Amino acid sequence: MNVSRFLTTTSQYAFLGVAAFLSLFPFLWMLISSTNTSIDIISGRMGLGDALRTNVANFFTLVDVPLVFWNSAKVAVLATLLTILVSSLAGYGFEMFKSKARDRIYSLVLLTLMVPFAALMIPLFMMMAKTGLINTHVAIMLPTIASAFIIFYFRQSTKAFPTELRDAAKVDGLKEWQIFLYIYVPVMRSTYAAAFVIVFMVNWNNYLWPLIVLQSNDTKTITLVVSSLASAYYPDYGVVMIGTILATLPTLLVFFVMQRQFVQGMLGSVK
Amino acid sequence: MAAGKTGGLKRYYDLNGWLFIAPSLILISVFLVFPIIRSLYLSFFSGKGMMMKFAGFGNVVRLWNDPVFLQALKNTVTFFVVQVPIMIVLALLLASVLNNDRLKFIGFFRTAIFLPCVASLVAYSVLFKSMFSVDGVVNQALFAVGFIDTPIGWLTEPFWAKVLVILAITWRWTGYNMIFYLAALQNIDKSIYEAARIDGVPAWARFLYITIPMLKPVILFTTIISTIGTIQLFDEVYNLTEGRGGPANATITLSLYIYNLTFRFMPSFGYAATISYVIVLMVALLSFLQFYAARDRS
Known part of the structure; x- marks a missing residue:
């Protein structure tokens, strides 16, 4: 190995090492800080402390943990399942039943990707207020279900669906909805898994819309709880760290268990 | 096949096409298209709370x-x-x-x-x-x-x-x-x-x-x-x-x-x-x- 080659390899390792350290440090910080008192945390203590038990106990006194977790899980899982169902129906429909009119509508659907949420939140809030849905989880889920991005993802993936399967099922006399349910869904399960991971992440981490709609403590999700604990005048960072760990754990878990699907889902848009 | 795809069969194909995309289209219309138009409409009004009056381009000014x-x-x-x-x-x-x-x-x-x-x-x-x-x-x-x-x-x-x-x-x-x-x-x-x-x-x-x-x-x-x-x-x-x-x-x-x-x-x-x-x-x-x-x- 010549000298210049060695230098570039070394500098590549150095670059990656620094990047990996900076990427992982906040996670490490989160874990270390959960064992420290608030004062130690804001004065940058890097060692393990002995306040973990106190922090956890304080967190459980301040927050109804099972309820908050249940709220988050319920909203995230239900919204995700509905999103996937509705969007895969549309992706399948647009790709399998092509027509000029529907292709034009599809272009319009894609255009909605550019609509910023800020331009929707006021009318949506007024709509929910009028229908008495403020402070309900239904209000959180409804606007998130139809997703142009996931429709696009399913339409792109459907291009790889073997049409012979559909033709054979038709010959066997299956109705269109049966073909979708009994043939398309099982064949496309890896597409569904990838979509699930991506949409679940988005819903679990959803913040602005729940912040607007959920106003009482018994409906709040974990992200809202962490945010409100941290924005107190003198936040107890030890308690906040327990909150951030609990808020991050499910997404980290999903990521590590389904890493391949996660990446595949994200890349679905550039295929 | 082309001959078979006329009349009833074609209508069946088209109907299914619409049925599959209908749920998405309805949701997008209600929770996306309607609000974005409503926002534009609202931008012509001024006032606080529910007390709103028409302001033309007053908000832009x-x-x-x-x-x-x-x-x-x-x-x-x-x-x-x-x-x-x-x-x-x-x-x-x-x-x-x-x-x-x-x-x-x-x-x-x-x-x-x-x-x-x-x-x-x-x-x-x-x-x-x-x-x-x-x-x-x-x-x-x-x-x-x-x-x-x-x-x-x-x-x-x-x-x-x-x-x-x-x-x-x-x-x-x-x-x-x-x-x-x-x-x-x-x-x-x-x-x-x-x-x-x-x-x-x-x-x-x-x-x-x-x-x-x-x-x-x-x-x-x-x-x-x-x-x-x-x-x-x-x-x-x-x-x-x-x-x-x-x-x-x-x-x-x-x-x-x-x-x-x-x-x-x-x-x-x-x-x-x-x-x-x-x-x-x-x-x-x-x-x-x-x-x-x-x-x-x-």
Whole structure:
């Protein structure tokens, strides 16, 4: 190995090492800080402390943990399942039943990707207020279900669906909805898994819309709880760290268990 | 087959097509198309709460005389003009290094650099807030290596607060963009790089003249996505600054201002809707420009 080659390899390792350290440090910080008192945390203590038990106990006194977790899980899982169902129906429909009119509508659907949420939140809030849905989880889920991005993802993936399967099922006399349910869904399960991971992440981490709609403590999700604990005048960072760990754990878990699907889902848009 | 596809069969085909897309279309109409039109309509009204009266272009005039709006606009533009290019370049460099399968621990590096984009926006903002406190771990580290001799007021000085927001978003989203580039790079035939290397083309030139042109469509895509995201920046600034966009409005963004106008004070629905249309126009204009710029060169 010549000298210049060695230098570039070394500098590549150095670059990656620094990047990996900076990427992982906040996670490490989160874990270390959960064992420290608030004062130690804001004065940058890097060692393990002995306040973990106190922090956890304080967190459980301040927050109804099972309820908050249940709220988050319920909203995230239900919204995700509905999103996937509705969007895969549309992706399948647009790709399998092509027509000029529907292709034009599809272009319009894609255009909605550019609509910023800020331009929707006021009318949506007024709509929910009028229908008495403020402070309900239904209000959180409804606007998130139809997703142009996931429709696009399913339409792109459907291009790889073997049409012979559909033709054979038709010959066997299956109705269109049966073909979708009994043939398309099982064949496309890896597409569904990838979509699930991506949409679940988005819903679990959803913040602005729940912040607007959920106003009482018994409906709040974990992200809202962490945010409100941290924005107190003198936040107890030890308690906040327990909150951030609990808020991050499910997404980290999903990521590590389904890493391949996660990446595949994200890349679905550039295929 | 063509003869069979007439009349009843064709109608059956068409009916099914509509049925499959109907749920999405209904939801999009109610929760997206209707609100965006309603926003435009609202922007012609002024007043507080439910007491609204027609104001024509009054809200637009008010925009130009509203120092907080102008500050929010300036901040938002600053954030994406500074942050998006830094992040894209960083992500490209990381991807091109990570594409080298000869390096050891490549899987670990990929996962580590990607991991930030699994963190919830609220959680990482809160973590950053604690790390960047005056006596916090970041100032101490900078002090220890001799970069600073007085602590930086990351959350109290307007300039540094902006830097903090940019650092935070860059931390969260670089790995996300990197994955897109990495996937695209793995589709490029390795022999192109081999040939260039044998011809004595240096690494930087390979990056500049092979990698970047090959990745142009992906770079365009991620730039648009990132720009749209940064224009709508909300979660991070809200959680770094207790919802105030401080210090002294140094980090207030358009989305945060809309939120404050609508949900923090007595709601000014009409005026807030007008500001939301500023975001709509910015997103539309920038997406158009970026597409145009990319088309033009090819």
